[in-house]
Every structure is written in C-alpha cells, then in structure tokens.
Amino acid sequence: MNRLVTRAGSGSHHSKTAKTMRRFDSRALYAALETQRGARRMTWIQVAAESGVSAATLTRTRAGGRLEVDGMLAMVRWLGVSVETFVREVPR
DSSP states (O other): OHHHHHHHHSSOTTSTTOSEEEEEOHHHHHHHHHHHHHHTTOOHHHHHHHHTOOHHHHHHHHTTOOOOHHHHHHHHHHHTSOGGGGEEEEEO
C-alpha cells in the first residue's frame, strides 16, 4: 500500500506547479489549410464546403481566434492529420 501512495503522489503532470500547459495552435492549423488549399488549387469557399465548416470559421482560424470543437475537428479531418499536430506546450 505504501508503494501505491508513493507512485500516485509523485511526478504528476497535472500538478498546480506545472510550468507549461497545452494549447491548440489555430494559426498553425490555418497555415496547414492554406498549404493544402494551394496544393489542391481550391478556393476558400470550396474548402469550407468540402470540410463542412463555414467561411466565417476559416476566417476566425486565420485570426487565431477560438474555435468550436466540431469545426476544429472537421478542419483537421479534412487535412488528414491528427489534432496533436497543432497542440503546443506553452508557458503558464
């Protein structure tokens, strides 16, 4: 039992003293969308229609704004990459 308590209490990456946190990088997502859009010779309207998000969502992504989870997942799916591609460790 002592062993279990020691393991549970040590090295937790969820502690309040963590110096970094994970953030989604919407600007990096936009850059990837722009690269893919150009490679496929598509307009932003075509990207919006094919990915299932609105043009306004794409605009918010370009500005680095907050995204709704459904829209973010749709854009990442359209790119064919994992969400973790756009997750960054940043200082608290």
